[in-house]
Structures are given as C-alpha cells and as structure tokens.
Amino acid sequence: xxxxxxxxxxxxxxxxxxxxxxxxxxxxxxxxxxxxxxxxxxxxxxxxxxxxxxxxxxxxxxxxxxxxxxxxxxxxxxxxxxxxxxxxxxxxxxxxxxxxxxxxxxxxxxxxxxxxxxxxxxxxxxxxxxxxxxxxxxxxxxxxxxxxxxxxxxxxxxxxxxxxxxxxxxxxxxxxxxxxxxxxxxxxxxxxxxxxxxxxxxxxxxxxxxxxxxxxxxxxxxxxxxxxxxxxxxxxxxxxxxxxxxxxxxxxxxxxxxxxxxxxxxxxxxxxxxxxxxxxxxxxxxxxxxxxxxxxxxxxx
Numbered sequence: 001x002x003x004x005x006x007x008x009x010x011x012x013x014x015x016x017x018x019x020x021x022x023x024x025x026x027x028x029x030x031x032x033x034x035x036x037x038x039x040x041x042x043x044x045x046x047x048x049x050x051x052x053x054x055x056x057x058x059x060x061x062x063x064x065x066x067x068x069x070x071x072x073x074x075x076x077x078x079x080x081x082x083x084x085x086x087x088x089x090x091x092x093x094x095x096x097x098x099x100x101x102x103x104x105x106x107x108x109x110x111x112x113x114x115x116x117x118x119x120x121x122x123x124x125x126x127x128x129x130x131x132x133x134x135x136x137x138x139x140x141x142x143x144x145x146x147x148x149x150x151x152x153x154x155x156x157x158x159x160x161x162x163x164x165x166x167x168x169x170x171x172x173x174x175x176x177x178x179x180x181x182x183x184x185x186x187x188x189x190x191x192x193x194x195x196x197x198x199x200x201x202x203x204x205x206x207x208x209x210x211x212x213x214x215x216x217x218x219x220x221x222x223x224x225x226x227x228x229x230x231x232x233x234x235x236x237x238x239x240x241x242x243x244x245x246x247x248x249x250x251x252x253x254x255x256x257x258x259x260x261x262x263x264x265x266x267x268x269x270x271x272x273x274x275x276x277x278x279x280x281x282x283x284x285x286x287x288x289x290x291x292x293x294x295x296x297x298x299x300x301x
Contacts, residue, residue, distance in 0.1 A: 006047045008080055011073045013040035014052060018062050018070060019143050019279055031096065074279070081282040093283055094123045100136035100145040101128070103227050104167060104269065108246045108301070113149075113294050117287050124283055140274060146284045149291055152270035153202060160277035162288045166268040167301040169203055171260040172248045173240040181240060184261040190216050193239030198225040203242060206266035231257075244269055246301045271295065 016026040017037060027034040045052050052066035062070060084092050097117075101110055114126060129139065133151040140148045149164065171189060173181065181188055190211060196204050204223060211218045222239065224230040227247055234241035234248075235256045241248075251257040273288035295301060 006044055008077065010040045010044040010047075011076050013037045014044060014066070015070065015073050015077060017041065017053065017060055018066070021059055021061075021143075023060060029096070029098075078282055085282065090120055090283075091122050093121055095121075095281060095283055096125050096127060096146075097121075097284065097287055098127045098144065098146045099129070099149070099287070100139055100147070101130055101149045102133050102136060102151055102271075103130060104244055104247060105149050105271070106130045107228050109294055110149075113291055116294055117290050120286065120290070121283050137274065140276070143276075143279070146275060146280060147287050148274045150272065150274060152272045160275045160280070162273040162292045164271035164273055164292055164295040165301045166270045167244040167246045168268040169242055169266050170245040170248065171240055171242055171262045171265075172234055172252065172257045173260050174235060174237040174256065175258050177234075177237050177240060178258045178260050181260060184263055186210060186214060186262060186264045187216055189240050189260070189262060190218065190220060192220065194221045195230045195233050195239050195241040195243075196221050196223055197227060197230065197242070199223045202269070203266040207242060210264055210266075242266070244301075271301070 013026065013030065016029055017023055020026045020029060023034045023037050027037045030037065041053060048069075050065050050069075051063050052069065054061050054063055081093055084090060105113075117124075117126070129136065129145065131139075133153065136145065136148045136150050139145040152161075152163075177192070181192070194207075196207055198204060204221075207221070208218055220239075222233070224233065227243060230241055230243060231247055231251065233239070234243070235251055240260055248257055248259075252259060273291045275284050275288055277285075
C-alpha cells in the first residue's frame, strides 16, 4: 500500500513549481515559503528515488522523468478535488482562484458571480485583477491568472473557453441632451459631443469606419478608456454615449439616462471564460461554468 509515502502537498508543489517556473513564484501561489516548497519537492524526490527538477541559473525545469510524471501528478490533484465534490464537501477545498476580469463584467455581474461561487466553494480565496482584455489574457497565458472573464476578441477559441453571452451596444444620453438630438441617424449624433470607448476598442473602430463611409466628421468624439467614467460623463450631460447596454441599464431605469434611437450600432461585445484546460484545477472549471450560468440569468448581459 502507498499509505503515507508521499502526500498531496508534495505533489502540489511539484506541479506548481513547473507551472510557475520558479520556487519563489510557486511559494507565492501556494501561500507558503520558498524553503517549504523546496522541502516538499526534496521529500518527494527522496521517496520516489528520482530527480524531478533541474535547478540552475536558467531557472527551474522538469527533468525527463519529472516531465513524464507531471500528467499523473495533475490527475492526483484533480482526483483529490473530485473526491471532496462527490462527498459534498467542497467546503474542504482550501485553494486560491486567481481571477482576471474586464471592466464591463466588473461593473455589472462580478459581485453576484463571486457570491454564487463562494456559496459552493467557501474556502477558496479569490485574488481579483481588473484590467484590459489583452493584459488579462497575457497574464493567463503566463500562468499568473487561473481564470479570465473577458471579451472574446482577446482569447482564442478552444476547449478552455466557455461562452458567456453577448452585450449589445446602445446610444444613451442624459434626458436634456437626448431632447436636443434631432433625428435617429449617425449624422444627428455626431453633430454634438459623443462619448465612446478607447480608440483601440472594436466599437470605437466600427464607429470611425461608419463615419468615414458616410463622410461624417469624428472631431467631436471623446474617447474614454474607462467605461464607468464614460457612463458618468453621459450622466453629467457631457454628450451622447455609445456604451454596452448592460452598463447603462440601471442609470436608464433611474431616469439618469435615456436610450437614444439610432439606425447604426456596432456589433455586440462577446464574452468568454478562459482557462488553461491542461493545468486548471477542478474548481477553476467550476468557476467558469458558474460564470456561464450567471451570465445567462437576471444578473447577466
């Protein structure tokens, strides 16, 4: 029998060091010290009678035998989580979820998502990062983020992407600004100040192309890198705004903004949950599925 010849912490340390590429970064992820991580792997190497890692000035990388053992090591960790799930004891899964989200999700259904996830995994601590989609996906690729909830344009489709639905765009303005817009065409809107997302966003590029095709000037377009700030500028009467409807729904319900009809709109924003299917723990996939379920409900887009 295997009994206590090795333990989960040792296996976890091996997987984490390989994924993070250093003992220091693995210690930060595991919430322990670098000497503890080194001791766990040394104990595992002694038990197995194998050298699992190369340690040199170039960093840390698995030996040939270490690389061969890695898939089985991941299976051990997944099976340990599966056992607790089957027992109905997800409260015993004491892990971390490094979560990256883009701004629209942070401003709409992030809080309900976190509540729903913690109801199932109360012992999993969530480390949150809010950033641009490109930065979030780069961090996920580098192993710094476990799960990204982000614009689909920033992630490659594959087995580690779960659709989260779409948010259409709409034109909106403070009531006094909307009353002064004559007509429902793009030309009528571009006569006054227009607030739009950052120049490199898909909606801003679509707006620039539509204006160019119609021979309209975009000199009055104010680009804002923060969607929340753009919404506030619209509420303050600084101009009509082209924003995702999920972001303006509450302000329109409160009478701070009103929808402005227009014959032109950009394509909707599509969102996905993205994770590394080969590395992610079971609770990461569960978090992605939770986000997908929530995004289709009352709190979603």
